[in-house]
Amino acid sequence: MTDTFEPVIVGFTCNWCSYRAADAAGTARVKYAPNVRLIRLMCSGRLDPAFVLKALAGGADGVLISGCHPGDCHYIEQNYKALRRFLLLRRTLKGFGVEPERVKLVWASAAEGVRLAHEINAFVEEIRKLGPLNWPKWDNQSGRDLPADIEPQPIEEVPA
């Protein structure tokens, strides 16, 4: 057992292309990194940026978004919308201090099982290089669920 960092990646796939590409990779027994857990959407256009934020907030080190190649969308052109949201989301993440490379968009047709597997492997390696998604150590408590009787504990004392 080595001590290499095994990132956890959530992947969002399109029902018509990349999810089928994953099926095709399986059928062809193409081996790839086990770090990605896929969620099936009907279309990459269904991808709400909040899903990505949720995954990152929930502990994923990276998020893979995949859809049909430009021009090949099962719903004609929705993947362009996914592309635009992806680009703006990455810019926003940067402002949050999250490396934008943690979110990746991959086009993969239903026939491209092998390619998807390669892309997954490459992405896992990229995230491995980036390391775990380390939030700046300012806070160790989560949001609204905080029990009322617990006093906030500052991590380091800085005068106000």
Added chain:
Amino acid sequence: MNKYIYYPGCSMEGSARAYAESLSQVAKILDMELATVRDWNCCGATEYLSINLIPAYSLIARNLAIAAGQVNGTNELMAPCSACYLNLEKADYYMAERPALGEKVNEALAAGGLHYKPGSLQIRHLVDVLVNDIGLDVIKSKVVRPLTGLRIAPYLGCMVPRPDYQHRWSDHEYPLELDDLMHVLGAEVIDFPLKTDCCGGHMSQIAPETAYELIRRLVSEADEYQADLMVTVCPMCQMNLDAYQGEANRFFGTKYQMPIVFFTQLMALAFGIDAKSAGFGLELVSAKKALARIGVEAPAPEPASPRRKPDGLPMPPHRRKKYASGREASDEKIAVAE
């Protein structure tokens, strides 16, 4: 002004002087600035890579590293010699393709304080540069003495369009760049079917009979098409076809007299340069008759240097002879054996 970093290679200073001289004329007219790679060294030619990869690649990469350090407004490294071009491109390609190799080569280069990052140079062959950068229109506009009536067999040899790592050539088996170039000079270009066939290469050194056959094929085919001369882009092709044409003739009992010249020589002629400055007269199979067809007087051939005895020190006796004799040969005997 088109700028290039220029890797001449050894031939340009030796057997291919005609290439070097005509190129310098052509470059001037086409407003090309060629900055020679400082302190360049041998590219390893065709042999070294098959012997030991790491030192061979290191040898080549030293040139790349130095050239990369010379980048000034251009990162295009141009080589006129096919072998040099291929070796430089190969080193650049494989250093990127196989990072382990790249690392080892750079380790070697580090000993000389050098480093080469693959991909930092664009490696180009002269014909590619002329056709694709300078452009046929510009070249055509500089023609003052069209080569009308001159039948030319354009011949590229094996190494320039293949394997073509960067996909710069129109085709690997039948590229037409050189044909087009000759065409704009006004020459009659034959559809030479063997344009990418082998010239014999170093077979002329190790298996001359094989080389003779390869030479015969090319020369006889050009002759079949009634070409006045063959143009080549490669010092080795030129050398083989020119210098060994006579030997091949003797071997087969044929009488071909096919002049083999560099394409730049014809460009220079077409641009109005006189034949001597264009490097004519250095070829062994005289281009005099061919040039006469376009009314150019070929310079008198340089007086041939007297045939020299074989260079170097005498050889030791053949090993087999030694064992066959069943006894040790004395040093004196070795000395007088030849």
Added chain:
Amino acid sequence: MTAKPKFAMYWAASCGGCEIAVLNTHEKILDVDANFEVVFWPVAMDAKYKDVEAMEDGSILLTLWNGGIRNNENAEMAHLLRRKSQILVAFGSCACEGCIPGLANLSPLNEIFETAYHTVSTENPQNIHPQVSYPAPEGTLTLPTMNPVLKTLAQVVDVDYFMPGCPPESHQIAAVIDLVIQVVQGKAELPPKGSVIGCGDSTVCDECPRTRNVKAITAFKRIQDVAPLDPELCVLEQGVPCNGPATRSGCNARCPRAGAQCIGCYGPADDVIDYGARLITAFASVVDAREPAEIEAILDGIPDPTGQFYRFNLADSLLRAGKGAAMSRPNAITSGGKP
């Protein structure tokens, strides 16, 4: 003393605008006085923390809390007032969602201090840097300790109602005061706990009179670069990033009516899971380009997307709220690939 119900208002990490907004209700403030006994309101009357501590738990009927929780004093008071109050209202954007002070959550504390005390915009000839405690001759003086991040009130204590706005509109405050008075008088019922009050339940667009069309944005611009802004047409359609589509209604579309874009001070509408994500998706969706380079060029018109989308909501955003969760994930780094 009268048997009037008790009222308190407290000011934590915020600008004070909320207090002004309350006073801006004009004569309505007299109703407060007439119907309530104001027991604690530092900005309006003299009061000591120890007086509050002395009160019976649950003895204050209504506390309006404005401001985020930035230091341990804020936190302590939040817990104290929670204990003493029957109804605790997160009043204003800072208390509800962090607001402008929450933007500091993008930087670590030391950077915040560095910027506040030691950059060119601060005149600090003696290079003063505040201390938590100071040994004065009269005894040790202490200052509250800054928390690492600003939290919303609800992230620290249980909150009964949320009243958004930066500040809440005075007519909305007046309406809420009226409602509470009616409740006190037994004439009305309180809304369910956790409700957002003093606002609408739709988005700013709902109250905006501007005409809207199918959107296709070819460039995002700063408002001063769009001259003149068409007074009739949707601000977003004119390329100015207007947060109205995702922002809760209640302000009567004050900014768009005045010829400016909505900046989102009323926070997320109902059913909005992450305010910023809604704007990211909405703006990106209507960008009229397909090539990545073209899209990027259009997006360049939003120079600070994080600020644009999370100006008021950062401390309450999904990513911020989830950071704790990410940190507490039992060992993301596993050995040998064994998750």
Added chain:
Amino acid sequence: MIENHKPKIGVYVCHCGSNIAGTVNVDDVRKWAQEKLGPEGVVIARDYKFMCSSLGQELIEKDIKELGLERVVVAACSPHLHEKTFRTAAEKAGLNPYLTELVSIREQVSWVHTDKAIATEKAKSLVSGTVQRIAYNTPLEKQKVPINANTLVVGGGIAGIQAALEIANAGFHVYLVEREPSIGGHMAQFDKTFPTLDCSACILTPRMVEAGTHPNITLMTWSEVTNVSGFVGNFDVRILKKARYVNEDVCTGCGICTEKCPKKVIDTHYEAGLGYRKVVYTPFAQAVPRFPVIDRPNCTFFQKGTCKACEKFCPTNAIDFKQEDEFINITVGNIILATGYDLFDAGRVTNYGYGRLPNVFSSIEFERLSNSAGPTGGEITLRDGKTKPETVGIIHCVGSRDKNFNNYCSSICCMQSLKFAHIVRERTGADVYEFYIDMRTPMKAYDEFYQRVLDEGTLFVRGKVAEVTNAARYPHEKGKLIIHVEDTLVGKQRRIPVDMVILSNGMEPRHDAKQTGQTFGISCSSDGWYIERHPKLDPVSTMTEGIYIAGCATGPKDIPASVAQGAAAAARVLDKILQKEVEMEPIRASVIEENCSGCRICNSMCPFNAIAFIGDLKVSRVNPALCQGCGTCVAACPAGAITGTGFSNEQIFAQIDGLLMTV
């Protein structure tokens, strides 16, 4: 959402024999689901050898009835394989089918990972994701939309003709659209068909005529589909009908115009560049329809304003120089694409000299050369049009099975080459060499034909030809084409001089296949052929409901296979038509109108125009009949006012939580 009530969930883990159980510790997953996911509502977790077997399904049905399960999670193969199986089983036991979900732990886990421990952990997390998600699944009802009984068939080659006839004969209307002036396709160019050596035209033309005269077929040649919108059952199709400059209502197809037209041009299309045609022409004698077209760019009248010979001589005044392109809109319920193939451009293999060496012919050139209606009247000659070849070399796999060009086998070239060999020997008596890599003659009576050609004395050389050259090395090669090849059976390089070379060039996807695919909403593989819904089990369907594919559009095929596919696609369409209605997945978006403020961000999201803005109410509304369920508007709504069934925010958020739950 699910206030205080966690629905009762059953988890079923399939072994799939050893397909899953070989890599995933199924028992461990089951135990874990039972214990760790108990708080999430899992009341029962089981594993079984083959969940999809009837015994496996009965297990689930029994639990639904006895344990009162409200949700079923099956961890097995991809939902694209067995989702329907399990949903049907659950429905039988009284559970709404949309309360059953499949977790793919075979395609996404056991088949792609090797480490058993890691695979097991991943399987757990996927199960956890779906368990969390399914709590938010809601019962859904499938929607039914009526099917328009008209069908559009695109491409009038043999596959398209077959499909059109099958449907028309069943009594339904077909629009057959062909972009050339006549239907018939490539088959009309051929002389003989292998292996029976039937005359191609003899067997094709009756079908063409039938299609041309069938009362249920509207034939639209010289026309192209430019736009398709809508969805299965109701496609709106826009067709560009190019101007023929001939009034089809009065033209009798007498051919006088063609006869009188003074201008000839090289026919690069039907005659493959070997012959000529007039400027007003029908591509071939048996063309259907028989109306000619005027080739506008070459017509003297259109170029210079004079001539009009055709108009002068037309006995019915059918020539109409003022005719313009027009658009025709039709509505159809289903579409069959039989758009065929392009021939590989043999000139790309430069070392074979096609286009440079005159006596190197492409396969289609040879078809025309050997066709009795062709430019030489069926005489097999060299390019000079006179000389009969004495030796002929036929090169297989030109552009196919070659990583420089196309990796795939074009499947017909072996048989086509054998046919050529037979014809050459029969008509010229020439010596014929076939240069092949492998002989592929797998269909009915194909290998027998190979034997026959062998017996006829054709010489077979196994090896990939290196080059075809005119550069002779030896006196006997002078004036010949020399085929340079490594004969891999002899183990020698050979130079074989021949008079004529025929390149058996293969098939390629249509040059505009991608564009056409985009028009119809289907996609191409990396080779460029259209992708079938399933390569084995659903070869004529596409991922887009109501769009079918037949013939060479999906890959190289011979005539019997194309015909079979045309008929198969027609059967699928008839199946749809006879159902009268089509069931639509109930995955739909809808606007919560109280939350909608009418910002109109969503209005441009829908390519199906399902979202309308109701001006009076200042809200947007989704038309469920038009919504295809992609969810793009759901994700776009800034107010969170649009919800999507089947893939709601709650479902996906819960799934994310589940996937990331510590395992």
